[in-house]
Amino acid sequence: MKERFFDVVILGAGPGGYVAGIRAAQLGLSAAVVEKDSPGGVCLNIGCIPSKSLIHQASLFDEGKAMLERIGAKIDVSGFEYSKVWRSSRLAADRLSKGVQFLLKKNKVELVKGFGVLSDSNSVTVDNGGEREILHGKALIIATGSRPRALPGFQIDEKIVLSSTGLLMSETLPASITILGAGAIGMEFAYVLRAFGTEVTVIELLDQVLPLEDAESAKIVEKAFLSRGMRIHTSAKAEKLSTVGGKAEMSVMLKDGSAAVFSAEKALVAVGRAPNTENIGLESLGLRVTRGYIETGDFYETSAAGIYAIGDITTQPQLAHVASKAGEIAAEHIAHLLKGSPEPRERRINPYTIPSAVYCEPEVASFGLSEKKAKDLGARFEIARFPYKGIGKAVATEVPEGQVKLLFAPDTGAILGASIVGAGATDTIHELLLASSAELTLEEVAETIHAHPTLSEGIMEAAKVGLGRAIHI
Amino acid sequence: MAQKLMMTALSPTMTEGTIAKWSKNEGEAFAAGDLLCEVETDKASMDYEAPASAVLLKILVPAGGKASVGQAIAIIGKAGEAPMPPNELAPQPSREPEAPATESKSPIVAASPERVESPIATPLHGAPLAPASALPSSPLARKTARELGVDIRMVRGSGPEGRVVEKDVKAFSEKSPAGVFSSAVTARGEASLSPGRGKGNARPSSKETPVSGKRAVIAKRLSDSFFSAPHYYLRKQILAENLAAARAAVNAKREASISINSIVVKLAAATLLRHPEMNVFWKGDRIEQREVIDIGLAVALPDGLITPIVRDCAAKGILQIDAEFSALIEKAKGKGLSPDEYEGAGFTVTNLGSFGIDEFTAIINPPGSAILAVGAIIKRPVVGPDDAIMAARTMALTLGCDHRTIDGAVGARFLADLASMLEDPFQALL
Numbered sequence A: 001m002k003e004r005f006f007d008v009v010i011l012g013a014g015p016g017g018y019v020a021g022i023r024a025a026q027l028g029l030s031a032a033v034v035e036k037d038s039p040g041g042v043c044l045n046i047g048c049i050p051s052k053s054l055i056h057q058a059s060l061f062d063e064g065k066a067m068l069e070r071i072g073a074k075i076d077v078s079g080f081e082y083s084k085v086w087r088s089s090r091l092a093a094d095r096l097s098k099g100v101q102f103l104l105k106k107n108k109v110e111l112v113k114g115f116g117v118l119s120d121s122n123s124v125t126v127d128n129g130g131e132r133e134i135l136h137g138k139a140l141i142i143a144t145g146s147r148p149r150a151l152p153g154f155q156i157d158e159k160i161v162l163s164s165t166g167l168l169m170s171e172t173l174p175a176s177i178t179i180l181g182a183g184a185i186g187m188e189f190a191y192v193l194r195a196f197g198t199e200v201t202v203i204e205l206l207d208q209v210l211p212l213e214d215a216e217s218a219k220i221v222e223k224a225f226l227s228r229g230m231r232i233h234t235s236a237k238a239e240k241l242s243t244v245g246g247k248a249e250m251s252v253m254l255k256d257g258s259a260a261v262f263s264a265e266k267a268l269v270a271v272g273r274a275p276n277t278e279n280i281g282l283e284s285l286g287l288r289v290t291r292g293y294i295e296t297g298d299f300y301e302t303s304a305a306g307i308y309a310i311g312d313i314t315t316q317p318q319l320a321h322v323a324s325k326a327g328e329i330a331a332e333h334i335a336h337l338l339k340g341s342p343e344p345r346e347r348r349i350n351p352y353t354i355p356s357a358v359y360c361e362p363e364v365a366s367f368g369l370s371e372k373k374a375k376d377l378g379a380r381f382e383i384a385r386f387p388y389k390g391i392g393k394a395v396a397t398e399v400p401e402g403q404v405k406l407l408f409a410p411d412t413g414a415i416l417g418a419s420i421v422g423a424g425a426t427d428t429i430h431e432l433l434l435a436s437s438a439e440l441t442l443e444e445v446a447e448t449i450h451a452h453p454t455l456s457e458g459i460m461e462a463a464k465v466g467l468g469r470a471i472h473i
Numbered sequence B: 001m002a003q004k005l006m007m008t009a010l011s012p013t014m015t016e017g018t019i020a021k022w023s024k025n026e027g028e029a030f031a032a033g034d035l036l037c038e039v040e041t042d043k044a045s046m047d048y049e050a051p052a053s054a055v056l057l058k059i060l061v062p063a064g065g066k067a068s069v070g071q072a073i074a075i076i077g078k079a080g081e082a083p084m085p086p087n088e089l090a091p092q093p094s095r096e097p098e099a100p101a102t103e104s105k106s107p108i109v110a111a112s113p114e115r116v117e118s119p120i121a122t123p124l125h126g127a128p129l130a131p132a133s134a135l136p137s138s139p140l141a142r143k144t145a146r147e148l149g150v151d152i153r154m155v156r157g158s159g160p161e162g163r164v165v166e167k168d169v170k171a172f173s174e175k176s177p178a179g180v181f182s183s184a185v186t187a188r189g190e191a192s193l194s195p196g197r198g199k200g201n202a203r204p205s206s207k208e209t210p211v212s213g214k215r216a217v218i219a220k221r222l223s224d225s226f227f228s229a230p231h232y233y234l235r236k237q238i239l240a241e242n243l244a245a246a247r248a249a250v251n252a253k254r255e256a257s258i259s260i261n262s263i264v265v266k267l268a269a270a271t272l273l274r275h276p277e278m279n280v281f282w283k284g285d286r287i288e289q290r291e292v293i294d295i296g297l298a299v300a301l302p303d304g305l306i307t308p309i310v311r312d313c314a315a316k317g318i319l320q321i322d323a324e325f326s327a328l329i330e331k332a333k334g335k336g337l338s339p340d341e342y343e344g345a346g347f348t349v350t351n352l353g354s355f356g357i358d359e360f361t362a363i364i365n366p367p368g369s370a371i372l373a374v375g376a377i378i379k380r381p382v383v384g385p386d387d388a389i390m391a392a393r394t395m396a397l398t399l400g401c402d403h404r405t406i407d408g409a410v411g412a413r414f415l416a417d418l419a420s421m422l423e424d425p426f427q428a429l430l
Helices: A017-026 A041-046 A048-070 A082-106 A164-168 A184-195 A215-227 A320-339 A371-377 A392-396 A425-437 A442-447 A457-466 B107-111 B139-148 B166-175 B187-191 B213-228 B241-252 B260-274 B318-333 B408-423 B425-429
Strands: A002-011 A031-035 A110-113 A115-120 A123-128 A131-142 A146-148 A176-180 A199-203 A231-233 A237-244 A247-253 A259-264 A266-269 A273-275 A307-309 A356-358 A364-368 A382-387 A403-408 A415-421 B003-006 B016-022 B035-040 B045-049 B054-059 B066-068 B072-077 B231-239 B280-282 B287-289 B295-297 B299-301 B304-306 B347-351 B370-374 B378-383 B389-402
Touching: A002 A017, A002 A115, A002 A123, A002 A320, A017 A031, A017 A082, A017 A320, A031 A131, A041 A048, A041 A082, A041 A164, A048 A082, A048 A164, A048 A184, A082 A110, A110 A123, A115 A131, A131 A320, A146 A164, A164 A184, A164 A266, A176 A184, A176 A247, A176 A259, A184 A199, A184 A215, A184 A356, A199 A259, A215 A231, A215 A364, A215 A371, A215 A403, A215 A415, A247 A266, A307 A320, A356 A425, A364 A425, A371 A403, A371 A415, A382 A457, A392 A457, A403 A457, A415 A425, A425 A442, A425 A457, A442 A457, B139 B166, B213 B304, B231 B241, B231 B408, B241 B260, B241 B389, B241 B408, B241 B425, B260 B295, B260 B318, B260 B347, B260 B370, B260 B408, B260 B425, B299 B318, B370 B408, B389 B408, B408 B425
Parallel strands: A002 A031, A002 A131, A031 A110, A131 A307, A176 A199, A176 A266, A199 A231, B295 B347, B347 B370
Antiparallel strands: A115 A123, A123 A131, A146 A273, A237 A247, A247 A259, A356 A364, A364 A415, A382 A403, A403 A415, B003 B072, B016 B035, B016 B066, B035 B045, B054 B072, B231 B389, B280 B287, B299 B304, B370 B389, B378 B389
């Protein structure tokens, strides 16, 4: 059997694996990345990237239509073909996947096609359609990612009952859909489908949409969704999903205890993602795995020395940017051990520095302590809010729904957390995140001159609210 | 293209040099290896040879001017070429810094609180800014320091480039009881607990332990002593047969044996009585001659070193000295000694013989001027009375003296007397 030797062998070319490979190469390590599908992982191929393409087109379509109607233009969308929308999203995914291939090549990272299995603590056996090869690595990084989670009784057939993957790969638009789960994935699809005219019903077990986000931000999103004609049921327990006469029928116990059946052309099950940790040889190596997630310590090293695990297969938030950062930390630590380069600055990602982002309209982005978490911890904090209505650009560009919400320490002005809901939130959040991690306080943010008119002014104003001296409210 | 000609290190230790003389004039061509100028350092005068053939376009540091290594001293290039615009040239430190042409309101200071030029910069809305010499610090670290009453200049930073961040201030405040720690749970405080979860597979390359108060005192006192008192050392090996036999004879009749150190301290006291010039404190502008003989004994404790003192050793017998030291050591291990029990020794004894050390040098324990380092009693070949080589128990003494107060001959006379006293303990009674 063919054998090759590397400093580090990485299983999976998603946003964790390919970034780890490039970082390792930058630090002088020889690296191989094993991938069974297209490089870029779920994120690029069947996740973040194609969904952002769909969201962008949905937003142009929806807002463009509304705007043209408002100014009296006659609109005829009869030639509309969703398959063309879909094709654009595939084009974006393919382009970026090729980009990853180019980046790996440019950095002399070996991309090995096939399914890799850890054969021992220093090697991976790759099977590419029957052709087998052994890759030896002084260190291994497992970055095999995740797949849509299946729920017992809610079997995904990708024909009528879809996962996010099935929906992203679907060329046709359903006339109606019932979406199970009002997390980021469910809400983003709800937004896209509704914008193109689908009848959308969202069912959420917890008491708010976007359960991981600030309750006030979630409320603003829910209101916007309801005004677009979606049906949303929170605190609603889905009990059964069956296909009856080619339709998806979901039996749900609603908040008031009454039973309801929602029938639609399709159903989307968006209840989280499950780690891909089966059949890759973990068991024989004695890695500690809890409910499918690999346990990691400092630098994302597993319980087996020299084997690292990053991304969706670990217990950290299942976000592409978390996987990438963990990949950099792991690669830097391996280079530190093998080449004596400096240790990574952080041993692990501080969970309070991870931004979360939801890309529907209005967008939601947040980091750090939420109001609820702060109360649970008994932290001393105050809240500053600034509404989008007070931001000149938000009004001028017709996106006046939203707010900037800041949690800060009353004695020092330290920024403990933030949630922004509204246009541009997923981009503007980083000013506050950078300020917080660099230990700037409300004062420094308030004193920084913000260009007028921009949506970022809302951040400056919110900081001023915290200091009791906002101008535009 | 015109290039800067830099001052280079003409010797391994050179950091700056003075141009003694330019051997070429502006506009003059030179070949590689030609003498360009002579450079003087505080150690030597050296030739600066041309690294390549070119024309000396402009001299930046004229004869008599100083330049540090890496600073441009001239512009070289092709004949007729214009030297670079002056704003690209390094400033010339040989000149006095000029006052700025216009009064500046120092906007840079206000805009970048990271490094502040004036001793206490103008605060922005009351935000405390770092003093000039301090390391960079985050705004939150400064505010937290103000909240906790911590002098941020005392805090060591753990951030990039030694930047002081909030957790450094909090850690400092927790360590020093002077600062009051108000425990607001913050995102950062909570978060810092979650990384570094012990998993058993972390491999930190080093471990840092904060310096304890006691360790800081030891560090300061010994550094002060070692770097201010000019130490010199005298060595003498003694025959320890009589000393060992006498101790064995006494201990044979006792339940608890007497420490060799108590005997050495007593005999040192007896010798000091005959050499009062050894029992002195350096006071900067005067020398204090001690009336009583207070002797300290260096004792190793798990968390550091302490030197309990037995006062007026000349007036006390060996048994009493031994009993007092035993009591002081017990107290030191327990609740600790009070300052009058360890401060102000005129002479100190330290013994590493129990660790099997043959001989060693010690750092003087101030304010005293001398310290006696005692090695192990071990058998060595010695020359006997009839020139026969024989095995005998010996002990090595090393006397460390502060040359400011004790000259070599004074120390030597003392050590010779002490040696003969230890070789023949009976002399102490004389």
